[in-house]
Amino acid sequence: MALTMIMPGKKQDKDALSREARAWLLALTSGRATEADAAAFRSWLAANPAHETAFADQKRLWQGLGPALQEEQAASASRRARSPARHGRRAFLGGALAASAAYLAFRPPLGLWPAVDELGADYRTAAGEQRRLALGGALEVEMNTQTRINVAAAPDGASIIELADGEAEIRSGAVAAQVVAGKGRITARDAVFNLRYIGGEARLCCLSGTARLVHAQGVFDVGPDRELRYDDTRVQPPVKVNPDVVTAWRQGWLVFDQQPLAQVVDELNRYRRGRLVLMNDQLGKRLVQARFSLAQVADAEGLIRDAYGARVTHLPAGVVLLS
Structure with missing residues (x-):
């Protein structure tokens, strides 16, 4: 894949950025992208904040094209049914390529590169990467591998953390931490807890202090060395766990x-x-x-x-x- 790499700090106009972002999108959805291509793409994203913005714009364009593509494919199918001799392999391939490219953009094969809908997270880690965030108010977050987090401000000025996917250890101070994962909201003050949210299932393990889960099924307090699991519809009772096993990734x-x-x-x-x-x-x-x-x-x-x-x-x- 041959793409021009723009060095950090070099000014680019909006049209050039759009073309470059579109070239990356097409390359990653071609079905021929390799792990080296994915690594180069991540470097391109990190080189300039404008790159991620441009790519997010292309993502929204793809999403907006979805209904139009479906309508066009339905119309093409109708035309082929009426005139099979005029619409053959070329029309079929055009629809198939459009559909497969859109699919690959959001479902990369074997997870070899980030899905398009993962790129909008405020903070994310790649495979094998760990990252520490200091969010103010003595709130610290240790992100494990392949983790996505979004941060918003609460009315009182505190941070609300959304664990969109992955695993993190969260340390709260005098100001209570507020963390959302799936259908659950966790609050904790002067506490440390490990939260994992993968495939729609969450595992909340309290390491010190007390963490409170608010869920449609009720309110649950979790003390040290206890873990509970929940998904969108149910919450399992807390059980005793070995915290050294839960937090082994930190070591x-x-x-x-x-x-x-x-x-x-x-x-x-x-x-x-x-x-x-x-x-x-x-x-x-x-x-x-x-x-x-x-x-x-x-x-x-x-x-x-x-x-x-x-x-x-x-x-x-x-x-x-x-x-």
Whole structure:
């Protein structure tokens, strides 16, 4: 992929930015993008705040084109039905390419680059990246890998944090922290808690002090070393957990205690470039008792091969099949 990289600080007019953002969108949705392309794209975004704004504008354009594309495809289908000889392979390919490009923009294959709808977050981390935020009022947030957070101001001037996806450790001071994840709102003062929100399920673990969850199902207080799980419709009772296991990621470790290998692979994928793809259902049911250093994650397939006899097949773009 050949795109002109604009160095930070170099002035660009709006039309040039739009063309560059559109070129990135087309490249990433071509179906030929690699992990190297994704890394270059992330560098381009970080080089200038105007780049992210321009790309967000292109995202909105794609979203606005969705209904129009559907109408055009329906009209094309009607025309082909009336005149099949005049509308053949070219018309079909045009509709298919438009549909597949729009799909890939919002559902990248195997998660090899950020989905378009992830790029509007106030703060985000890439695979393997961790980041610390100091939001004022003694409110601190440690973001784990592949995490998206939005921040808004409450009427009293405090920060309201939305954990859109991922995991974070949140430390509140005298001013209560307010955190939203899914259908739950967590408040905590002079407390530390770990919050994970992935795939519509949240796990709230209190590390010190007390965290309060307000949910459609009621109000729940969670004390130290207790964790509760919730989704949009239900809240499970708090259970005792080992906080060292929950926060192992803060020390550079992943700890698995009798978890199916399929779940382990899903978690490992959050910390590494490319993608591990489990092809064997029986292998995925094997229970894992293990402690991984985050430095080992890049060679996770070798550890799985040695421990479980998995067959490893390397594909382009960092995709690894485990069978």
